[in-house]
Amino acid sequence: MLKPYKALSLLLLTALIQTSCSTSRSSANTNQAVTATQGAEKPKPTSKNGIKNYADVITKEAVSDKGVFTVHKVADKYYYEIPDSLLQRDFLWITRFASLPSGLGNGYINAGSSVNEQMVVWQKFENKLLLKTKSYNSIAADSLPINLSVLANNYQPTIYAFDIAALSNDSSAYVIDVTKFFLSDIKTFSGLSADMRRNYKVTKLDDSRSFINSVKSFPLNIEVKQDFTYDATEPPSNATTGSISLLMNQSMVLLPKVPMQARINDYRVGYFNIRQIDYGSEALKADEKSYIRRWRLEPKDVEAYKRGELVEPIKPIVYYLDPATPDKLRPYIKAGVEQWQKAFETAGFKNAIIAKDPPSPEEDPDFSPEDVRYSVIRYVASTTRNAVGPSVSDPRSGEIIESDIIWYHNHLRSYRNRYLLETGAANPGARTLNTPMDDLGEMMLEVITHEVGHALGLPHNMKASSAYPTDSLRSGNFTQEYGIAATIMDYARYNYVAQPGDKNIRFIRQLGPYDHYAINWGYRYLPDAKSPEDEVPVLSAWIKEKTGNPIYQFGSGSGGYDPDSQTEGIGNDVVKASNYGLKNLKLVAPKLYGWTAAQTNDYDDLDELYGELLGVWSRYIGHVVTNIGGVHENRLKPDQKGYIYTPVTAKEEAASLDWLLKNAFSSPEWLHQSEISRNIHHANHVESVRNLQVRHLDNLLSSARMARLMENEVNKVNYNALDMVKQLQRGIWSEIYSGAQIDIYRRNLQKAYLDRMDYLLNKEESKPTRYNSTTVEISQSDIRSILRGELANLQKQLRAAQRNYSGDLSRYHIDDVLVRIDNILNPNKN
Structure with missing residues (x-):
């Protein structure tokens, strides 16, 4: 059947032939027709089915x-x-x-x-x-x-x-x-x-x-x-x-007419991926398939590549700098992109990734950052403190088509602040608001490398920061060679473990051995593989070679239960690392006024940095909290020895809670610097501390964490939810055993403890909850039994302690909390 427009063309052609024949037979008739139509309006073309000329x-x-x-x-x-x-x-x-x-x-x-x-x-x-x-x-x-x-x-x-x-x-x-x-x-x-x-x-x-x-x-x-x-x-x-x-x-x-050959994803190596359900599988169900996202890199000379020579790709990955990029930053951005060249050499490619200045109108009049043929590092005039590395990929194969890295102008300010707070105790170069350009450039270089890593297909690998022994981060030789984490794709930005007096320390993150491993795994060209399935034996063998080596492990950091896989952490011992970090922070706090307001004659920077100092303290606390009810995750397949999930030992859990009682839930007198607090707010210090402490207390007493602790009973770990609540309660209320006065920080914290008890006993809905990948039916678990029993014990101990306090704030506080406990245990009394 002819399409409408082709049928119309054939009709017109037939009419033209008939007209030609008619003209040859009678020119006289034609002349008459022409004369008759002269001066008349020509008929307008009509549309056919709404289609116009x-x-x-x-x-x-x-x-x-x-x-x-x-x-x-x-x-x-x-x-x-x-x-x-x-x-x-x-x-x-x-x-x-x-x-x-x-x-x-x-x-x-x-x-x-x-x-x-x-x-x-x-x-x-x-x-x-x-x-x-x-x-x-x-x-x-x-x-x-x-x-x-x-x-x-x-x-x-x-x-x-x-x-x-x-x-x-x-x-x-x-x-x-x-x-x-x-x-x-x-x-x-x-x-x-x-x-x-x-x-x-x-x-x-x-x-x-x-x-x-x-x-x-x-x-x-x-x-x-x-x-x-x-x-x-x-x-x-x-x-x-x-x-x-x-x-x-x-x-x-x-998208390309012929999709690139996909590479099957393996959850033991970190790659962004696409997912498909294959109904053509031979399995007894639809087979879920997952393919990694990566650029199409193919060697120009396959035979030379097979011989192990470094070969340039047919089409390298090229990033252009935004024309708006300040000149002084361009060398660092280019170096950040091309730092990945070494990792691609591990995969057999040379000059695989290149950074270029934007072409001038004379060099390329058609250049535009919006053209998908060009990947651009965009420099955005924005107060946002961030950088991102998105990419566009083919949903059929995972092939990355294009990527734009976005750098926001104010982002370096965040890095300057963290540099000062986290390394200032051991790093003289960080003790200023005017951070040297070489240091700032190095920070920017590594951020760009991190974001390009995302654009190459690599997600965050939060487990890599726990690959190195914590004390190795105090070694100049070690940190200069290996950096502070096994990958640039972790949130391990600075070395906060190094102490004053440690020599030749690297304080800023860098590309690591995992990055070489991951790029080789995802990008090495396998010329003899005719299908994604053909590649699997080779790819799996590379992973099994690294079994048991923490440097080559992957963990996304999601779930919140693995102490080895946390954001912003470094070292393989979170208690030791947080202890080092807190020691440094206590040295920085009294110096903060002198490094900021005393130099600028302005309090804005001091206010900003002090707020961020509280955030750093909070991160150190959070790392240790994860140890309690923590579960180490080691991604394995059945042909590898060991368990995927291993609970944190009882000794580590008890020691971690002891650390929290001393460093998170005690009264933080070191934080109250008069030069700071009395110059940046009129009455906010106590409330800031209360808010931070309560956040971690509530996290510690989450139903999900308690569910994991209860699971310890069947895993033969001699530390369960009851042990944790007993230890925590005695530590939070330690004054009533010693007869010590209860200061304002502790009074606030103790009331917050009761609020949390009230929430878990009376207010949290009694239904299965899923939080941080742990599911628990609260009303049918031991959670409320434990809390009700321990709260009743606390009530007895507080009544016994009343006689030790006279009519002061401590006594009024105890009288008040006894009423609160009674209301919690008997919510329907009135």
Whole structure:
């Protein structure tokens, strides 16, 4: 059956032949016809099924931009001219925030943050073009009969249906009007989630204040910016306007016609990954498959590569610097990118990753950071303190197509502050607000290396910071060679373990041995493997070679139960490391005024740094809390010896709680520096300490932690939830056994202890809770039995202790808490 436009062409051709024959037979008749029509209005071309002539739609006034699709702007309308050859081709559609209001998403969203990624295809149906989603989550080989069922049971929705406005002059492309589409509040492309719409009470998109900012077409992608304003009763900022304005970026990227050969993910090595459900599996169920995300690197000379020679890739990974990047920072950023070259050499490639200055208009007039062919390190003028390394990957194979590293201008300030607080005791170069440029440059270099690592496919590996013995971090020779953690992908930013007098110490993180191992595992080219499954024996053998070596272990840090896999920690002994860190912090605190306000004659920096000092103290405490009810995770497969999960020993748990009672829950007199507290706030010190201590007390007395401690009973670990509560309660209320006065810090903490008891006994819902990957049914567990029994014991001890206190604050405090305990134990008494 002929397509409509081809049938129309054939009809016109037939008419032309008939007219030609008629003319040759009778020129007289023709002359009469011409004479009769002179001066009359020529008939206008009529549309067929709504399809107009190309020139009537794309007029002479059109401004056209050629790329993967040609984009036309005619007056206030935008048109896509879509080649017939690109129908049914796979595109990746990425929705991002280009600009957003302060506080959106509680501040956890930045400009450049991705909202949604989905694969789409363009399809023709009658006189319409359909934009449809396409999923690779469920697959089966085309040759298998079950593929018919996969397609039938995973029918993908149509996002939008466009009328075909015109055909190109050669009928090889379709013209559609996309104006209404990009001016509509389409949920799948929106920056406002359902939760945001509910929380901010968004009513509608205001058409009068919404418009298309720009549409740009490049050889492999189209970028659209939408300026949208919504009516909102409770916006996150600028509340008096009753509005939320967003600048959204819609990217549509053409994916390779032939996907790259995927590499099967292994949870023992850290890689971002894509997941698919394969219904063509021979297993008795659908087989879930996971493939790592990585760039396509193939050697120019395969034979030389096989011989073990370093070979350049056919297409290296290239990052361009943003033209807005300050000149003094460019060398550090380039070095941060190219530091990965050594790791790629481990994988057999030389010059695999390169950093370049942006080309001048004369060198490349078409260069644009928005062109998907260019990966760019963007330098953003923003007060946000962050850097991110997102990437765009092919959902069919995991191939990384493009990546933009985002560096926010104020980010180095955070690193300056942490450098001063965490290393200032042992590192004279850190004792200033004017950190030397070489040190700042080194920090920036390593941050860029970390973010590029994400863009290469590597997630955080929080376990790597526990690979080194804690005391080795006090060795100059060790830290200069191995750094302070086994990978740059951990949050191990500074060496806070090193003590005053330690020599030649490296204080700033660096690339480590795990990085070489992970890049080799993910990127080494295996020329003899014809399928992802063919690679598995080799890849598994590389992992088994490293079994038992902590340097090559991976742990995401999620779950909150593994003391070896924590953010911001270093060393293999969290108690020892936190002890060293706290000793340093106690040396820094009294010096902070002299290093800041005394030099600047201003209190702003002192105020900021003191607040961050409390945060550093809190991190050291949190690391030790994780030891209690902690479980070491060692990612293994059945052909490796050992257990995946091993509880922390009873001795370590008891020692950790003892450390907390001395260093977290005692009265922190060292924190009260009069020069600081009496110059930065009128009355906030006690409340700041209370808030921090209560946070860790509540964490210690979480239902999830207690559930893991109760599990110790079946794991034959001689320290359970009752042991922990007994030890904690005696430590929190130690004054009533000694008769000592109870100071303000301790009175606050003791009341907080009772509040937590009240919550767990009477207020937390009695249903299975899942917190930090531990599930517990509170009402049917021992949690309430333990707490009720120990609280009753405390009540007796407090009554006995009353006689030791007269009419002072300590006595009033004890009288008050006795009433509180009675109300907790008898909530329905009144």
